[in-house]
Amino acid sequence: MDDIVQYLQARQEEMVVLLRELVLIESPSNQPELTAQMGDYLEKTVQEMTRATVTRLPSDDYSPHLKAEWGEGDDQLLIVTHFDTVWPEGTLEEMPFKIEDGKAYGPGTFDMKAGIVQALFALQAIESINQSFDKKIVLLMTSDEELGSPTSKPYIEAEAAKSDAVFVLEPSQGEHGALKTARKGVGTYDITIHGVSSHAGIEPEKGASAIEELAEQITYLSNLTDLDKGTTVNVGMIDGGSSKNVIAEEAHAVVDVRVQTEEEMKRVAPLIESIQPENDDTRVDVKGEIYRPPLEKTDGIEVLFERAQALAKQYLSIDLEEESTGGGSDANFTAALSPTLDGLGAVGDGAHAHHEHVVIEQMPKRSALLAMLLCEYGQSS
Ligand SMILES: [Zn+2]
Structure with a gap:
């Protein structure tokens, strides 16, 4: 696990460069012509960074969702992300991407473009150390989450039903980056x-x-x-x-x-x-x-959280906490089908608010936490 942590710690600057690229492509959910550009960019990026196979999943009303896959097998692990934001076109003019005091600001940084960056680097790290898996890893990147996932919901549910565990890269909660083990x-x-x-x-x-x-x-x-x-x-x-x-x-x-x-x-x-x-x-x-539906903490969620807590403590010296939230996410859908850990994305503040930002030094750490969870749960035991 230490090699994953080192690999990612050395990539902090590259992570910020990619985050900036993603933020500069504005992607409000209800403008499919813009989210489609974001999807094109992500499709290209994930293929440049890793050996993923990428499929476009059609959406009737919004731009296509993306499904990236690594490895094979009947068993799989699922990572859920979304690349749409709540910010209308033109927001960048008043809320430009900027870095101040170790934080990266801008529309969609925290919710959840930094989460996508962390996921892509986690998968790159896993490939770089030639970690072998008995399971397939599936990464969903969707375009309509902020609208309640009207067209991505069936894809998310279908993949979750096939998965042994689901990792949702929504923002973490609070300054210490608590995970979300219950949602209304x-x-x-x-x-x-x-x-x-x-x-x-x-x-x-x-x-x-x-x-x-x-x-x-x-x-x-x-x-x-x-x-x-x-x-x-x-x-x-x-x-x-x-x-x-x-x-x-x-x-x-x-x-x-x-x-x-x-x-x-x-x-x-x-x-x-x-x-x-x-x-x-x-x-x-x-x-x-x-x-x-509400995400109620199950025994399966408890096991996942305790595992994440142990990995964070041992390899990252982070005391991981858990919280519940009144906000919904795609984890509400997946938790009914498979043990789900949510809030695994960025550490920061201001989702849907003008001070939206992420803490840069936490990006490689949170990316490493995801990579370690994938390594642990990727082996059939
Ligand atoms: Zn979100």
Whole structure:
């Protein structure tokens, strides 16, 4: 293992060079022509750096996802990354790539272009020491994670189901780079109320206010929150009505739902999906779902985490911690299918925020941690 650590420590500058290249190609999820450029660049890079076989996985609405493979065999290990970001085109003008005090700043650095860099160098390190594997290694690089992985989800689930372990290179948490061993499930609901419009001054009795009905439903929804159980139902956006003297014909709300356990998911989802109007003259339409199930810490996750902790301590002198988070990731999908370790990506701060950055000296270390996990789990025992 020491040779992996040394190999990667010597590549810190190359890692920063590649990170800069990746950040300079802006890749907002909803602009497929841009994420496609990012995918092309990554396809070329992974083939220059390693002996991977790369396949493009078609996406109906977004740019193709990439699947890189090393070795062969029926058993496999899976690494999950995404190359889209939440930052719109042009962000680099206000938020340029820069290095200050040992940190690399820029859109997508932390979430999760540095994670991709770390994965590619980890695989290069493994090839350089001629480590042999009994298992195939599959690296997925997807283009729509920040949208909830609408088109990459089936690919991720299919690969996870075939894998003995899954490593997700989402950012780590906190200044010490804790891994994420539990994540909340995430849902979005669009609620539309259809009322009956009428003149509020002349014949108010003929109307049925969609806004009043929505107010009732907001109270109902908010009461589904149970902080002790880790469940939140947040009506985050509302709109409705057409004029102050018209009884509102339509009103609309967008609701964010987070659940910590499957039990809570099963309690809350039907209560939202079967909403009935208080006022029978109005109608309620509910669209949406809990699209990412909660990632609950299993025994398999515990074993993976303890192994990572031991490797980090022995070879990197890092005291690895674990945390849970309210944010979702592709780990929510994979954990239901195979033991999953998430937050294995960069150490830094500011995902989706203007101070987004990674700590440069941690990049080779985190890359080495992934490489060591692959070496350990790549042998059938
Ligand atoms: Zn991410």
